[in-house]
Amino acid sequence: MKRFFLLIGFSIIAIVTNAQSFEQPQQFVYKAAPDFNSIASLRTISYPDTIGIVNDTDDTDFSPTFDLSTGHPSLYTFSQGTVASGYVYGNNGSPNNFTEVAQGYQNNYHQDISIAGVLCWFGAKQSDMGSDTTSKVVIKIYNMDAAMAYNIDTGVFNTTHLNWPGPSVLRDSADLLFSAIDTFSFLYVPFIDSTWIWASSDFAIGCDFTHLAAGDTVGLMSDKKNDALNKDYAFHHTANGKWFASDELFSGIAATGGLDNEIALWAVVTPTTGVNEFYNGMKLTAYPNPSVDKATIEYKLEKDSKNVSLLVIDPSGKKVQENTFGNLPAGNYSMNLQTNHLAAGTYFYQLRANGQMVTKQFIVSK
Numbered sequence: 001m002k003r004f005f006l007l008i009g010f011s012i013i014a015i016v017t018n019a020q021s022f023e024q025p026q027q028f029v030y031k032a033a034p035d036f037n038s039i040a041s042l043r044t045i046s047y048p049d050t051i052g053i054v055n056d057t058d059d060t061d062f063s064p065t066f067d068l069s070t071g072h073p074s075l076y077t078f079s080q081g082t083v084a085s086g087y088v089y090g091n092n093g094s095p096n097n098f099t100e101v102a103q104g105y106q107n108n109y110h111q112d113i114s115i116a117g118v119l120c121w122f123g124a125k126q127s128d129m130g131s132d133t134t135s136k137v138v139i140k141i142y143n144m145d146a147a148m149a150y151n152i153d154t155g156v157f158n159t160t161h162l163n164w165p166g167p168s169v170l171r172d173s174a175d176l177l178f179s180a181i182d183t184f185s186f187l188y189v190p191f192i193d194s195t196w197i198w199a200s201s202d203f204a205i206g207c208d209f210t211h212l213a214a215g216d217t218v219g220l221m222s223d224k225k226n227d228a229l230n231k232d233y234a235f236h237h238t239a240n241g242k243w244f245a246s247d248e249l250f251s252g253i254a255a256t257g258g259l260d261n262e263i264a265l266w267a268v269v270t271p272t273t274g275v276n277e278f279y280n281g282m283k284l285t286a287y288p289n290p291s292v293d294k295a296t297i298e299y300k301l302e303k304d305s306k307n308v309s310l311l312v313i314d315p316s317g318k319k320v321q322e323n324t325f326g327n328l329p330a331g332n333y334s335m336n337l338q339t340n341h342l343a344a345g346t347y348f349y350q351l352r353a354n355g356q357m358v359t360k361q362f363i364v365s366k
Helices: none
Strands: 014-018 027-031 077-080 083-087 098-107 113-120 122-127 136-149 164-177 187-197 202-208 216-220 234-238 243-245 265-271 282-287 294-301 305-313 319-328 331-338 345-353 356-364
Touching (some): 083 216, 098 136, 098 265, 113 202, 136 243, 164 202, 164 243, 202 265, 282 345, 282 356, 294 305, 294 345, 319 331
Parallel strands (some): 014 077
Antiparallel strands (some): 014 027, 098 202, 113 187, 113 265, 136 164, 136 202, 294 331
């Protein structure tokens, strides 16, 4: 199961929408924004046990998949007339009064998994009135069920018949303070207790904006227009309790599906069964976990392997340590890691071999 991908730098494409009447589609107008490259050490990350990152024909465990193949993830801005008032995948001044966005995922092979946390990618935040210490967004996990959202039906804008999968039962949530949102690195939001997703369940990851202080605005990144290949698993929630497929709300007056992309919200998952199985031909563990002064990382290769390396990543996505071992025969191996100089927090360790990756997390405590 290939779930781990490298991202270096990004470009922003700003999209401006015109606000219209309540629960009516928005018409896109495209507006150019400068391209820029971030600092490589901050923007380079291999995603830990994370689903749905990029389109890859071999990675079909979960779908849809965020398309980074073009190298141009996007930040969609929202405006009323010529006045910018927020972000499409964020809080904004739309008369639709969007309170939350969510990205849905299909569990294609009905795996038993637990969700340890969520990786978020925020492209922007502003505080016009001076944020208070309680301002926050809330990251949520939902079950996905049939006929829970509205979507375009035979080309006609639909507000009357629930005809699309959507978020349903809330399973868990975790707060992310506005002050902690960093637009220069990925954010990991852990759940206190892992959320259990049973074998038959699809799920959605939500970001609720209703707890932001007045004047605080945030915007999540997404892939580009039409990158979702008509999957329509990105959603907006309105103040009157309705979930809409984002592609319907932002499809223009003709309701033709003019957005069609995915939101940068990814689940960090752990299989709940088969703990002794090989994944991608590798086993990986670290102990003690949590660790204070040092940890031992043990790994096992199921077969002779090429290009073996072990990478340790800090909570912001920076590389802490990388060991390159070259070609190794099948067998058991271990490596000592000094943690006494590391700040307390959640770290990720990733084993690579034969072009495959397995990533897990460990805690450093002080």
